[in-house]
Amino acid sequence: MSTSTELKARKAAAVPNGVGTKGIYVAKAENSELWDVDGRRYIDFGAGIAVVNTGHRHPKVMAAVAQQAELFAHTCFHISPYESYVALAERLNALAPGDFAKKTLFLNSGAEAVENAIKIARYYTKRSAVIAFSGGFHGRTHMTMALTGKVMPYKRGFGPFPAEVYHAEFPQPYRGISTEQALADIDRLFHGDVDPKSVAAIIVEPVQGEGGFNPAPAEFLRALRRLCDEHGIVMIADEVQTGVARTGRMFCIEHSGVVPDLITMAKGLGGGFPLSAVTGRATIMDAAHPGGLGGTYGGNPISIAAGHAVLDVVESEDLCARATRVGQKMRAHLEALAKEFPLIGDVRGVGAMVAFELVKDAKTKEPDAETTAAVLAHAEKRGLILLSCGTSANVVRLLAPLTIQDNVLDEGLALLADALRDAYGREAARAVA
Numbered sequence: 001m002s003t004s005t006e007l008k009a010r011k012a013a014a015v016p017n018g019v020g021t022k023g024i025y026v027a028k029a030e031n032s033e034l035w036d037v038d039g040r041r042y043i044d045f046g047a048g049i050a051v052v053n054t055g056h057r058h059p060k061v062m063a064a065v066a067q068q069a070e071l072f073a074h075t076c077f078h079i080s081p082y083e084s085y086v087a088l089a090e091r092l093n094a095l096a097p098g099d100f101a102k103k104t105l106f107l108n109s110g111a112e113a114v115e116n117a118i119k120i121a122r123y124y125t126k127r128s129a130v131i132a133f134s135g136g137f138h139g140r141t142h143m144t145m146a147l148t149g150k151v152m153p154y155k156r157g158f159g160p161f162p163a164e165v166y167h168a169e170f171p172q173p174y175r176g177i178s179t180e181q182a183l184a185d186i187d188r189l190f191h192g193d194v195d196p197k198s199v200a201a202i203i204v205e206p207v208q209g210e211g212g213f214n215p216a217p218a219e220f221l222r223a224l225r226r227l228c229d230e231h232g233i234v235m236i237a238d239e240v241q242t243g244v245a246r247t248g249r250m251f252c253i254e255h256s257g258v259v260p261d262l263i264t265m266a267k268g269l270g271g272g273f274p275l276s277a278v279t280g281r282a283t284i285m286d287a288a289h290p291g292g293l294g295g296t297y298g299g300n301p302i303s304i305a306a307g308h309a310v311l312d313v314v315e316s317e318d319l320c321a322r323a324t325r326v327g328q329k330m331r332a333h334l335e336a337l338a339k340e341f342p343l344i345g346d347v348r349g350v351g352a353m354v355a356f357e358l359v360k361d362a363k364t365k366e367p368d369a370e371t372t373a374a375v376l377a378h379a380e381k382r383g384l385i386l387l388s389c390g391t392s393a394n395v396v397r398l399l400a401p402l403t404i405q406d407n408v409l410d411e412g413l414a415l416l417a418d419a420l421r422d423a424y425g426r427e428a429a430r431a432v433a
């Protein structure tokens, strides 16, 4: 096998520049650890961007996939349908919040789920406008780029984007944007830019992921629900990153008690295999004509088998409770670190979706992207995979698999503390090997 250095050079020659990567070329992975082609071990606090909530290669997921591969790998659900797709739809319909009939459509990626949720909402309402939020992230296809409220690296140079997308402020108490201000901004849109009666959907992440792990306050989600009810707008909760036990509930929006009309999910649902879904009110989901929704690979049998196993594991290993415990431990550790490092401006998140924001000055709160990049680089040197986020790239997010063993979690958190000490030029507890 080639070394990381060789692979970096080959990647630069063979793969487009726009496909950004970290430098760790993986050879194998198990639960919350992975090993690169040079034999170095890493603790994974990224989980493939919140995908392997059930850990890398969970034995039950791998067994389900192997079993399905013995039967059939692909037929296209539109051509030769299969029971496992229908059964997984039934399970998600039962799990999603809302005491009404629901239906589920399967796709491959998060962006595809969002695209389809918008298609469905437009068809049902016979309206075209969509409201999304500053700092929101919904994917890299054209419609989802339009919905995304973060220019770099997702939008620059890729326009023009589909029309009829409007952005409102998202509450961010640390940056002085209250729920009231965010709601006033929607009111501004309704008076200045778009008639609420032309709005098909409001799409909201219950915790903004790429935007910086900003939780939507419950009163904000409740107010959006009221606005949607008042104006006949479809409320879409984008749970692509927050879903599947990550925040301590199957769906993050359950914390607020708000019932959305449609939920988009992906990432954790497939446990490492490409699977996404839109689940929602049957009356809305059923609006489109046959053939209007779907795709060649949507609900591929291998991914569907993985999805069933993921739901089994979430239940049998009580991963919602585990997410809460992992998150509490991370938060306590970060809050202690914030005392040592006053330029940790904010620690926030829900369940095991936890982040901290680095600033240059505690008073001005000027974002510190340079130190954030340094923390990530030092963490990597020490054997810890961390991801950043935030519209100013100054937020470090922790997204360990929910199945992470306690001792590995402790080890990862200690490495994080040392990476911060390295970045701020203080003496670290451990030398880098």
Ligand SMILES: Cc1ncc(COP(=O)(O)O)c(C=O)c1O
Binding pocket: 049, 109, 110, 111, 112, 114, 137, 138, 139, 140, 205, 209, 210, 238, 239, 240, 241, 242, 266, 267
């Ligand atoms: C909230 C949200 N929506 C949509 C997407 C897009 O998902 P994908 O990359 O699978 O297309 C993401 C990915 O990070 C996401 O976090």
